[in-house]
Amino acid sequence: MTRIAAYVPDLMDRSKVAAAGGADVTFVLAPSELATAGAELVVVDLARPGVLDALPGLAGVRSIGFASHVDKELADAAAAAGCDEVLPRSRFFSTLVELLA
Numbered sequence: 475m476t477r478i479a480a481y482v483p484d485l486m487d488r489s490k491v492a493a494a495g496g497a498d499v500t501f502v503l504a505p506s507e508l509a510t511a512g513a514e515l516v517v518v519d520l521a522r523p524g525v526l527d528a529l530p531g532l533a534g535v536r537s538i539g540f541a542s543h544v545d546k547e548l549a550d551a552a553a554a555a556g557c558d559e560v561l562p563r564s565r566f567f568s569t570l571v572e573l574l575a
Contacts (some may be wrong), residue, residue: 476515476575478500478513478515478574479501479507479508479511479515479517480495480499480500481517481518481519481522481525482518482519483519483522484519488501490567491570494570494571495574498574499517499574500513505518505525505527505528506524508531509532514535514536515536515537515538516537516538517539517573518537518538519539519541520540521542521545521548525539526551530555533556536559537556537559538557538559538560538573539559539561540560540561540562540563540566541562542563543564
């Protein structure tokens with residue numbers, strides 16, 4: 475199983491990630507904790523403060539971020555900061571099980 479670290483503060487979103495990832499998901503309280511979580515996959519809500527700053531520290535760890543489909547500037551900034559996959563939140567949640575497999 476893939477060890478997953480997630481920074482997803484919204485409780486509704488967090489419950490969806492937890493349901494899809496099961497026991498393999500560890501939720502961190504701050505983006506700065508992602509680099510030391512020992513994960514093989516990191517999932518982040520890109521709209522949260524501090525996430526873009528934490529992305530460069532995740533080199534070598536696959537990262538998936540989600541954001542509003544209308545926030546192209548944020549998506550571009552996340553990709554530039556090293557996020558491997560940047561998805562609109564609707565696509566992220568509709569393919570969540572496959573993404574976390």
